[in-house]
Amino acid sequence: MGADTRVDVAIQGIRLAGPTDAPVARRAGAGPSDDGHLLLDGVGAAVPLNPRSPYTVRGGRLLLDGADTGMGVEAVARPRFYDLTTADGVPYEQIARLHSSHVLATTVVQTCVRYAESERCRFCAIEESLRQGSTVAVKQPAQLAEVALAAHELDGVTQVVMTTGTSNGRDRGATHLARCVRAVREVLPDLPIQVQCEPPGDLATIQELYDAGARSIGIHVESLDDEVRRRWMPGKGSVPMSEYHAAWAEAVRVFGWNQVSTYLLVGLGEDPDELVRGAVELVEMGVYPFVVPFRPLAGTLATDVDGATAPDPAAVYRVTTQVAAALRAHSMLGSDQAAGCAACGACSALGSCSGEEVAS
Ligand code: SF4
Structure with a gap:
């Protein structure tokens, strides 16, 4: 697959004729959403659904204009x-x-202590899917075990991603995550699980998540630039970078080299060279920087209040190829992660830029 086309599709999305063209789609919720899940040349891709995109589909082919x-x-x-x-x-x-095509994903707590307008991450729509009635606020461990078993047996899911909104507690939601991991591992002891959370106030929680059975962890900072963090994430951006560094280092100690990842959004107004430099430092410490273009989603403050737009594809391509080169130089493959976004790769073009893509 042409890496530049993959980057362009990740940003401009696809205009589909109808919902049957992408029966697996997601509106709102945590992380990148408003997308359809497709296979591009056999490789999983979570692509924005955009009625104004120049990309369309006909007869199983991707068309541009x-x-x-x-x-x-x-x-x-x-x-x-x-x-x-x-x-x-x-x-x-x-x-x-x-x-x-093969990842089971859940947000175990669909509310976030930082969701007041003055605190909320401006790109986030975690509580929108709850407001629309398409999810439940708290997923119980037993419910998740039941669903995971069915998804594995009926649909062949090969890995699980569990994320959470941030809670008020010192653990920032990680304790409930650990309970959910344990419940799924009881019924499916070999199914790899990635957990995603903020740096927990008590670093011992990272060991607890591993002991519960998680085998990869995402501690997502979204931007390494403090000014960008304050502007886009007034609540989460108040967590000092030193806490992220301590949590990443402890996570690498507990989970291992390249079983830890973080999201880095491209297009929040950061200096691209600084972003790449920071990503290389992460690679060197064993943390996979999952580089993803910023996606302006309906229901977020960025879109509804700020009128933010998607980044320039050429700029995203430059950053993505440079980060992919650093990953290659350190033999760090997303597919070597037990589970999670780096292992899945559908939201990023890193796989096509590094030549790593594996057909689903
Ligand atoms: S990379 Fe895969 S697992 Fe992660 S949010 Fe995107 S589709 Fe879900």
Whole structure:
């Protein structure tokens, strides 16, 4: 797959004829959303659904302004576990969702202590899916175990990603995450799980997450630039970078080299050279910098209040290829992570820029 086309599609998205073209899609929620999950040349991609995109699909081919790009497109089929409900009547798809073609993803607590307008990350829509009634606020460990078992048996999911909104407690939500991990591991002892959380106030929590059975961890900073952090993430940006560094270092000690990752958003107004320099430092300490273009989502302050727009594809391509080169130089492959976003890769073009992509 052409890396520049993959970057461009990640930013401009795809204009689909109808919902059946991407039966696995996501509106709002944690992380990048408003996307459809597709296979581009057989490789999983979470692509923004954009009615104004110049990219369309016809006969299983990706077209740019009507011309064949040479790239094949397949929809990820609606998983069978979406048709099930728990004994107490909660649809499984409100508890966990299919991401790409093989990842089960859940937000174990769908609220965030930082969701007041003055505190909220301006790109985040974590509570929007709750407001729309498409998810439940707190996923119980037993519910997650039930859904994971079905998703594994019926749809062949091979890994689980568990993220959480930040809680008021000193652990910032990690204790409930650990309970959920333990419950899933009890029914599926070999299914790899990644957890995602803020740096916990008590670093011992990182060991607890590992002991519960998580095998990869994402501690997502989104930007390494303090000025950008204050502007875009007034609440989360108040957590000092020193806490992130301490948490990453402890996570590498506990989980191992390249089992730790962080999201870095491209297009928040950061200096691209600084971003790449910071990403290289992360690589050197064993942390995978998952570089993802900023996505202006409906229901976020960035879109609805600030009128923020997607970044320039050429700038994203430059940053992504430079970070991919550093990853290659250190033999750091996303696919070597047990589970999680780096292992999945659908939200980033890093895989195509590093030549790492593996067909799903
Ligand atoms: S990269 Fe992460 S957020 Fe994106 S589809 Fe994969 S698991 Fe989900």
